[in-house]
Every structure is written in structure tokens, then in C-alpha cells.
Amino acid sequence: MHHLHPASETAAALRCTSCLLSAFCLPEGLSREDIEKLDAVVSVRRTVRRGHALYRTDDPFENIYAVRAGSFKSLLFNPDGREQVMSFQIAGELLGLDGLSMQKHACDAIALEDSQVCVIPFHRLEALCHDIPGIQHMVHQFLGEEIARERRLLMVLGNMRAEERLASFILDLSDRLTERGYSSREFHLRVTREEIGNYLGLKMETVSRIFSRFQDAGFIELQQKLIRIVDIDGLRSVLA
Amino acid sequence: MHHLHPASETAAALRCTSCLLSAFCLPEGLSREDIEKLDAVVSVRRTVRRGHALYRTDDPFENIYAVRAGSFKSLLFNPDGREQVMSFQIAGELLGLDGLSMQKHACDAIALEDSQVCVIPFHRLEALCHDIPGIQHMVHQFLGEEIARERRLLMVLGNMRAEERLASFILDLSDRLTERGYSSREFHLRVTREEIGNYLGLKMETVSRIFSRFQDAGFIELQQKLIRIVDIDGLRSVLA
DNA sequence: CGGCACTTTGACGTATGTCAACTAGCGTGG
């Protein structure tokens, strides 16, 4: 939990060069010198309490954020008031690129638990790109991955039936947690059934029913929000 | 139709500086000198016949493309073979950013009619970014808009019922055509009902039925693929 | 003129949504 108390960290621990997440949020192929320049840009951390907003729709787009600890959801609002969960971000992932096209944020970013982010002023990052080709390439990479992420979700929403949607949700989360060194077999869903349903274009009851079906089939075990993947190949087989 | 015969165009007409689309595909705030540097990078045109691919999934990502004449669809393939129409591009719009994250294309780009594109080698564009801050900002803008576009589609697929999906499809196309100086009230759908349905997560029959309902309601008139918007506010009212 | 690809429309099936009742944790305050 010490992540949540930056004041108690040493100055060194606050720098990108020594951040535990660097393997995930720093690009490969940057020289030590380049990383130090990046360090100078990413100097602020911000703590967000569970349920609070890191930013809201229409806030001016000034920063992007790297999740240092905790997790977030991004909410998009329709003109008519309906909301759509766009994404869930876990530690090591980026947040805020939604603001790029309009110079203001297009969704709300809400902390799912007490969380901390690294604040990256976008205009300073852009300025860095001139000096360091590697950084520019990194930024393009980030943006490309955001596009790819949304593309995968489009495939889910456009093509898949409820069971497939939920299976790919579980498998996607498991993969991302694995990449970041967490257990791929057992983890906490930090979201309600309703939020999962909204994300997947389903209703809460459908999510609940399918979780039950997956349990009966022996694919997973659930205790509240703790999920254990028992038969990952079973889950994969759901995806036709 | 002369757009389709680049060989007959003068050298001048081939340059970005004199391209008829420049108002749409060139950024604002670039100096004449900068635009000439851009010109040098965007030197190749390519013609693609109806039904043929501009690029295919897994092709190495080398270029992005600006549609100079005609139109395209982008197709994404599931591991299990299902395909999803990701987007339709009309003249003045960009194509190919899907390749950015993996260094190879993530979908097939298929011409919906005989079409022509400007070829923009991405690494040369990246190189230009160092020289010209405006270009870098422009590239970020493009990427941001791609993210925004996918985000809008996510809202459609995640939240809307069939009538709303089709109404927003028609209104979106109308808006984009207007932006580019075409008639916003009457235009050719270059796609089959099946492709529209796939794009919107619906079946052909549903698309057809709802087109008929919209006609009966007096919102639109259809003759084959020619659509005329008669009551745009009626269409808008479908979106809750 | 004939075939073909696309579209429309109807009858019917089904996955998922809706509504409702019930249960289980969890936090709060007496």
C-alpha cells in the first residue's frame, strides 16, 4: 500500500528511471540520457480516491496519465444521457488519450479503488518528441495501441454472443495482469456485474447468469469479485 | 472521373499544394514551405479497382493513405474466420493507421469503387515531424480522430438498438459528406445492406426492414443505393 | 434476354432483456 503514500517515498523512487513499472510504461531502446529527459517531464504524481474522477468529460486535455497503482474505468456519455464503459485500466496502463482529437476529454475517468497516477503533460511530451526520435515513436506506439484496443472491443461488440463476450473479457484481463506480473489465474474484479455488462453491451442479469454457467461448466470459480480461472482452455473454447 | 487517371494529370495537379482535397487533408497552420516538404513525402498515387485490396491483414505497415477519389471499407478478421466491417472511408479521409501498433496491418482495406489514394510513407512522415512541429501535431490529431471515430462506433454497438444504429449511420455519413462538400441530402451508399449490417452489428434483413420503416415514416427515400434524406429531424429524433 | 447478386417481406425461433422476488455480504449506528 505504500504506493498510495508518495510523500513517504524517496525522491529517487519517484523517478521514471527507478519506477517499478518502467518495464511496462517505458519504451525500449531509449538511452539513459533520454530517459532522464523523460523523467523531468513526468514529475508529478496524483492520488485519486475510489469513486472519484481523475478527469471528466470536457475537461481541457492537458495531460495523459500512467496508472501507477490501482485501476480506473473510462465512461463515455451519450447526448441522451446513457453511459458506456469504454475501458478498464490497470497498473502500468495509460489513460487520457481520448482527449487528443478535441483538445478536451471525451470521457470520465473514475478510480475503481484508491489509485495513483503519473501525470504526463502532453505538450511537454510533444516537445520532447523533437529532441528524441525514440520518444516520438513511443507516442505513436501508444496511440496505435489505443486504436488496437478499441478495435478488439469493436469485434467483441459487433460479432460475439454473450458467452463469447464474457469469456474474452476474462481472458483479456488475465492476459493483461500476466503481462504486468500479477497472477493470471486468480484476481479481483474491481467492477460490478453491471459495469461489466455495460462494457460488453449486456445486462447485469445476463452477466450473472453466464458467470454461473461458467462455474457450472468448471471454467472458473467465483467468490464475490474474486475470480479463479480453473480451466483456461475451457474458456478459450467458448470463443469458437 | 478524371481523378481515376492520374497519368493524364499535370505534375502540378499531383502535388498536395494544389490538390483539391487539401482543405480537408492538410492541416491548418502550416507554412507554404512546410507544405512543400510534405509534398515531397506524398509523391505517389495509387489506383485501386473496385473490390481489390489496397492492403491486407498482416501486410507490413509502411504507408498510410489519403483517399483521393472513391471509397473503401476496412475489414477485421476474427481468429475463427468471422469478419467485421470496421469503417468506411470516403474521399479526403485517411486509411491505414490500424497498422501502427503492430507494424503490420490489422485489417483488409477494400475499394468499394474504382478509387485512388495518396501514398504517405509513414517513416518519412515521422521523420518530417522532427523538422516541423506542425506536422507532428497533425499526426497526433489524425491518430486522435481515429480513436474518436472508433469510440463513437463503440457507443453505437454497445448501447443502441437497431433503429438508432441505422439512423446514426445515415446521419454520420451525411455529416462526413457535407464536410467534404458533397450533398448532405442525397448520396450513394456504396455498400450492400449486408455490409451495413455487419458494420452495425445487425443482419441484412434487419437493415432492410428498418430502411423500409424509415421510408414509411417519411424520413428517407431509397432507390437502390441512392438515399435521399427527406426529414433529417425525424431521423435525429430516432436517436432518443 | 437470362442469370445473378442484391433486396424485400413474411413466418417463426431464440438469445437476451425486463421485471420481480429472494439472498448475501457489508458497513453503520445504536
Added chain:
DNA sequence: CCACGCTAGTTGACATACGTCAAAGTGCCG
């Protein structure tokens, strides 16, 4: 510390939007 109430989750019965299957219609291209 227990009781209460709240929110989240589960499960069932039923409703419905959309999908499926089938047949007939339309326009286009060779």
C-alpha cells in the same frame, strides 16, 4: 457486537427485438 438497511448479486418467469429461414421481387450486366 448485533441488528438493520443497503447495495450487489442470483435466479426464475415472461417479453421482445432481432435473427433465421424461406420465397418472391428487382435491377444490372453480359
